[in-house]
Amino acid sequence: MTLTIPDDVRAKAEVYVGDAAGKEKTRLLLEETGLPSGLLPLQDIIECGYVEETGFVWLKQKKKVDHYFAKAGRHVSYAAEVSAIADKGRLKKITGVKAKELLIWVTLHEICLDDPPTGKLVCKAIGGLSRSFPVEAFVAEAPPPPPNNPAAATADTTNNTQQATNGEVPKKETTNTEQQADDDKEESAAAAIDGIDEKMKEMNKENVVQAEAVPLAAKN
Template identity: 65%
Template sequence: MTLTIPEDVRAKAEIYLGDEAGQHKTRFLLQETGLPSGLLPLKDIIECGYVEETGFVWLKQRKKVDHYFAKAGRHVSYGAEVSAVAEKGRLKKITGVKAKEMMIWVALHEICVDDPPQGKLHCKAIGGISRSFPVEAFEADGPPPPPPVAAAAPRAADVVVAVNGNGNGAVTDEVLVDLTAAIGGLSGKEEKEEAGEEGKKDEGKAAAVAAAAAIEKVEEKMKELSTEHNKQAEAVVAKN
């Protein structure tokens, strides 16, 4: 079953892309909720999303992972897509996680620790099955990672356009002025958003269109220069 995250949920979420950022966020979230740090031993994480308002978290990895917790003597399977609602000392409404009980796999729907802490972790499966284990059996090796940084949209300042001119800059100056102005509009839009201003969506769209037009103009000039260069080279060859 494919895990589909509605756009309104994504809009409210912190989203972390890539395995490193996903691993950091997973470990950090478990630490913040008071759960053992090795509880979600996922690999090759593609995306991790977290909505602080509701505690909803989702994780997408390249393929499912079967992990054996030696200290607990249990096999646990984590699907390519895992989700849960995180709260203090608890993961509830879990999807994508199964534990092996005797010879069958059972879907877990809740994992929690004692409150107040008694050193026990309780795993509850669909169908009423419940098992308790020492918390330390699910701790990860090594210190907890630093707080991760959520993925952000590319900033205009990160866009670099290289133009091969004809040597005197006469062809490209006008184009670069247009491009600089367009990018400046985007940068100003970002600064205003960071300052908390609202209602600038139309302005941002206009700036984005201007930037795209300027970049297209640069590409056209580059094609013209390339064509001219080829003609000159052909003329030299013909002359010789």
């Protein structure tokens, strides 16, 4: 069944286009109503609309999504078009959502928190059937944390690989202590070279004096 949004309803609505914007609005809406964050696990959202005045919300995705809530042990099917009236702790007048009960799919028309709160979420189907599940069974899992500074690590690895390919040896970063040791070595080497130069000069002077003394000895 195609979900048609009347022009007067659309005119009053906040409309979000695209998967990222649709998912963010869905997350915020569930948070504002106090419902668990993973209750509407839609994918490839095309459009999300919300009328704050009435609580009417609609969601359009590229194709239907079948999701298995492992902690609740239930398969739930979300049609390509889903709508509901969002209220505090409740989604009512739902369209496009079915849950598998034993071997049959039943159409859900309301999902709500127990009142007074008991930590349970009640799913009500057309025909009077209802089931209660722990709220945490419908909480979305947090994404894994990103690795520490992956961009920098990748850049260093790529740079070192490129240098190795070009026949270059990657430069090693030196600490202040290593730099001081290198400076001391350079100073010691320079002092040794200066000493050798002085020694060579002295030897040259001695050779000159001896060379001058030989003719004088011959004359005598």
